[in-house]
């Protein structure tokens with residue numbers, strides 16, 4: 513080794529050491545520059561990486577917030593009206609149609625509780641403002657892609673044959689077609705079946721009052737629960753026997769008993785094939801078929817149907833807490849409204865004036881609300897849900913004040929009242 517260095521020194525002469533020194537310095541300087549360069553590059557890369565990470569995080573937060581909002585909408589429904597497309601319209605029986613509705617924005621649908629309803633705001637030609645009506649969801653709540661409502665055309669009442677037929681139900685029956693867009697509020701309503709319970713239930717349906725009952729029975733069937741269900745459906749004859757396939761499907765579940773009663777079977781209706789029993793759904797029938805009165809009863813039908821069954825069930829010893837009902841129209845089980853409103857009826861008798869109709873009337877404390885009072889006195893007030901939710905029955909108060917039987921779901925406009933859930937506090941003048 514020594515000899516090699518000596519040989520190089522000899523070959524390079526006296527300046528060799530110096531040259532070697534410069535060479536080493538140059539190499540070191542190059543290494544230093546390279547080190548600095550790579551450090552700079554690394555810092556720059558790290559900085560870019562951090563910026564990208566931050567941007568990615570911000571995107572993720574935004575996406576999470578969006579998904580949270582969407583999930584909330586799916587769980588809780590949506591605010592106000594949302595556009596739905598009618599994807600299918602099918603005739604169930606004479607004057608009854610089912611409408612299948614999919615959200616126009618194709619976003620997921622919130623589940624609903626069996627028994628709840630949708631509120632529609634309909635732009636009907638010839639009407640100066642939208643007509644608001646509610647329709648119960650008639651299918652199982654486990655269908656995630658579409659909702660179904662089943663609507664019966666309302667004819668003029670028998671005691672007023674000259675009255676115009678139902679506005680909204682006529683519009684649905686005659687004009688609404690597949691592909692049309694409708695404005696719909698999210699499912700709501702306090703009349704529903706609690707699927708977390710296992711108590712046996714008895715569902716009593718009269719006519720189109722079958723819709724919420726069917727949803728309840730289908731919900732039990734599709735949940736796989738062994739809960740005992742009895743469904744009594746009453747209609748006049750085969751012409752009014754709606755949603756047959758769904759009812760037949762329910763019979764396949766051995767925990768669900770379906771009994772279809774025709775009050776006036778046609779000659780062509782075959783007992784055992786089209787219907788089970790001739791006659792109405794009465795408490796006597798329930799006593800004959802049910803092993804006991806130990807059921808939670810849900811009913812929906814016209815006024816006479818519900819009043820008779822409610823009275824009969826109470827007389828049979830069914831506690832009031834186990835009787836639930838939904839009224840589609842002015843017909844309520846009024847007796848039950850009385851204790852609720854007793855607290856607010858105290859006070860002197862009062863006068864209610866319907867200014868536009870020119871009627872000044874003595875208030876009837878036995879009535880549950882101002883809407884029923886108005887309709888009974890022949891004053892037309894629009895109505896929808898009859899539960900203080902849709903706002904259709906809102907009327908301006910010209911003077912006086914009202915008491916609410918239950919808190920409104922959404923506060924009415926200032927100076928107005930929701931007539932379906934309020935009563936006069938004293939003399940009252942309404943702009944109706």
Ligand SMILES: Cc1cc2nc3c(=O)[nH]c(=O)nc-3n(C[C@H](O)[C@H](O)[C@H](O)COP(=O)(O)OP(=O)(O)OC[C@H]3O[C@@H](n4cnc5c(N)ncnc54)[C@H](O)[C@@H]3O)c2cc1C
Nearest residue numbers: 646647648663664667668675676677678679680681723840
């Ligand atoms: C929570 C809830 C759920 C519901 N679910 C369903 C459902 O699933 N299916 C269903 O079919 N319905 C359902 N309804 C009823 C529905 O909301 C409507 O009330 C029904 O369709 C009638 O509305 P309409 O606009 O056709 O009739 P309206 O125009 O409101 O008329 C109602 C009745 O009054 C008569 N009438 C009109 N003008 C006069 C007058 N001047 N004098 C006397 N009588 C007159 C009409 O002939 C008709 O018989 C439900 C209601 C509620 C509150």
